[in-house]
Every structure is written in structure tokens, then in C-alpha cells.
Amino acid sequence: MSLLSLLMSFLTMAHAPVANLDCEAFPASAGLSCTFCPIGANPMTFSPELHLLTLTVIATLLMWIPYMLARIMTRGLMAALNNPDPSYPPDPPWAERARRAHANAIENLAVFAPLVLMCAMTGADSPATVFSARLYLVARLVHYVVYAAGIPVVRTIAFLAGFAATFTFAVALLRHAS
Structure with missing residues (x-):
């Protein structure tokens, strides 16, 4: 995947509805935690x-x-x-x-x-x-x-x-x- 296509997917994801907000997905011992997953994207942890x-x-x-x-x-x-x-x-x-x-x-x-x-x-x-x-x-x-x-x-x-x-x-x- 080129950086340009990556940037374009980021820009389009910014307007995508959030499909999953699972704040238990990341251990609290690691600091701030949350998993945000716009529809059709991989989960992104904090x-x-x-x-x-x-x-x-x-x-x-x-x-x-x-x-x-x-x-x-x-x-x-x-x-x-x-x-x-x-x-x-x-x-x-x-x-x-x-x-x-x-x-x-x-x-x-x-x-x-x-x-x-x-x-x-x-x-x-x-x-x-x-x-x-x-x-x-x-x-x-x-x-x-x-x-x-x-x-x-x-x-x-x-x-x-x-x-x-x-x-x-x-x-x-x-x-x-x-």
C-alpha cells in the first residue's frame, strides 16, 4: 500500500461512523486505553x-x-x-x-x-x-x-x-x- 493511498484511506475514515468502541480491549495497566474501529478498518489502539x-x-x-x-x-x-x-x-x-x-x-x-x-x-x-x-x-x-x-x-x-x-x-x- 502506498503512502498516498494510506493517507487517502485515513482521510476517508475520519468521516466513517464508528462501529466499535471497546474500552476493555486493552489492559489498563498499559496506560490510556481504547480501541477505535471505523467501519471497514483495522482496530487502532491508543x-x-x-x-x-x-x-x-x-x-x-x-x-x-x-x-x-x-x-x-x-x-x-x-x-x-x-x-x-x-x-x-x-x-x-x-x-x-x-x-x-x-x-x-x-x-x-x-x-x-x-x-x-x-x-x-x-x-x-x-x-x-x-x-x-x-x-x-x-x-x-x-x-x-x-x-x-x-x-x-x-x-x-x-x-x-x-x-x-x-x-x-x-x-x-x-x-x-x-
Whole structure:
């Protein structure tokens, strides 16, 4: 099965009715558990990779809070809630870096998340993908903190670690497809 046909089947499954929701199918001792089975598809369990992806999404979702609090402290609540205006004082440098780190996290998540989902759908998971999902989460958190703090070399290393984790998922999918 090619990656394109796999992606197309994923997109069509997103609109398919759920035929089976069996929350007892996976041992609770393994962490979060559930089996979701759209009609005509193989069951997909809430794997460690999906759990780590969920944590990554939550972390990315919360990354705007520090720089918005800084904006409120700098400009005041009403000015922070208004449309941007050049007459407002600029954000502190760390807050601007945090905003850019958040944007970078969103851009990278747009590549990482589909790969994790496709691995979960196809059963292409392995110890390497579990490790890579952990690595990606840690790398993105480190990237955010050191980017906001203005530490350039560690920021680049964290970015490259996240890239390597993403690349590992792509390779796992290609190996599973062949």
C-alpha cells in the first residue's frame, strides 16, 4: 500500500461512523486505553505513540500563555486584547522569542502528527517509534524553553532532535509499506 493511498484511506475514515468502541480491549495497566474501529478498518489502539502525541499537542496548545501574559503585563489587558497597533510598546525580547518558538512548534507538529497517526493506523509502531515520540516531546519542550531564553546552540540541537524523531516515523512508515 502506498503512502498516498494510506493517507487517502485515513482521510476517508475520519468521516466513517464508528462501529466499535471497546474500552476493555486493552489492559489498563498499559496506560490510556481504547480501541477505535471505523467501519471497514483495522482496530487502532491508543498506543504509547498516540499518548505522547496527545501530550505534545497539549504542550503546544499551552505555549501561547507565557508570551500573552508578558504582553498583558507590558501593554495592559485591553491593549493586549485589541488588534495589533504599532503604537503599542513591543513585547519583551524573550516573549517575542517564545512566540516564534510556538509558531515553530505548530509548523513541526503539522508534519509529525500525521506520521504518528499513519503509523498507528498501519501498525508500523516499534520500540524506535515509541522512543522517537518521547524524544520529539522532550525536544519540543527544550526547544521552546531555550528559544525563549535565547540559548542558540541548544535550541538548534533540540530542533534537530525533533527532526530526527519525525524522520524516524517517516522511515518506519516506508519500511512498513514495503
